[in-house]
Amino acid sequence: MPFARLATATTPTCHIGLGLAAVGRPGYINLSRDQDLGENRSVETLRTRTHELLDAAYAQGVRYFDAARSYGRSEEFLADWLKARPGIDDIVVGSKWGYTYTADWSTDAEQHEVKDHSLATYERQRAETDALLGDRLDLYQIHSVTPDSPALTDKELHAKLAEAAAQGLTIGFSTSGPAQADAIRAALAVTVDGEPLFRTVQSTYNALETSAAPALAEAHDAGLTVIVKEGMANGRLAGEHAPDVLKEIAGQTGLGCDAVALAVILRQPWAGVVLSGAATTTQLASNLHAAVVDLDDDQLARLATLAEEPHAYWERRGQLPWH
DSSP: OTTHHHHHOOSTTTTEEEEOTTTSSSOOSOTTHHHHHOSOOOHHHHHHHHHHHHHHHHHTTOOEEEOOTTSTTHHHHHHHHHHHOTTOOSOEEEEEESEEEOSTTOSSOSOSEEEOOSHHHHHHHHHHHHHHHGGGOOEEEEEEEOTTOGGGTOHHHHHHHHHHHHTTOEEEEEEOSTTHHHHHHHHHTOEETTEEOOOEEEEEOOSSOOTTHHHHHHHHHTTOEEEEEOTTGGGTTSGGGSOHHHHHHHHHHTSOHHHHHHHHHHTSTTOSEEEEOOSSHHHHHHHHGGGGOOOOHHHHHHHHTTOOOHHHHHHHHHTOOOO
């Protein structure tokens, strides 16, 4: 299993990964995006930015990189970076299928992505991913599974995924929405020929949205690698947007709000990899300080008061504009 590479890594940052959602396309829902990216968001500008982030992340010990078919050209940018650096063979590369990018490199498109968990979409996007990443792909995840997703019950799809697993590809899934815990537990029950299908789960967990924690602990206990996304709550836990209590504790540590927010997740015993969604190398460096943040019980108790009711959190997230 490719994630075994991370278990043997010795750098402090080996359990922090880099997600490319924010830099693989010009529009996304992260706050302060105008400050992060500026006005020039051409394909070549974002390709260069992505490569700079990948170089910086690798140099600082990051070994997991996460893309998706719907993250604009993220797979293409990552593939270009890998081809230019053939000596890098100690990383884990993950991507996701199930959403199709439809914004045509625009920030004001009426619809930025379309979700479809059908077998036909899997086969089409698997071929697209293979054409770009080939045998560098280690992990392929179903993108944003919810309890009503047909991907949880489609036996023909399960057979195809199991076939890919038999050929060496790790199969996982990601979750989103207020019922993440239900989706995780339903996915844990999916088997093919008596064997569990999924080996990883990627879910939203942060100081504001903690509801998936018990199910993620169950997934970890079942042997899955847990990947945590949106640890910064799409920017709500960073800089000027951070809650006062987070700013106060960050001041006590001498580090950024982002590092403290990610450190809270790294402390979870079930967290295998925590994704940085940095859009700049400065943000990345600050995020990576999470590996050395030391929080006491009082600080952790104060941060625990930030948790929101899941439906309220996801309603707020759904109102964030693409920009």
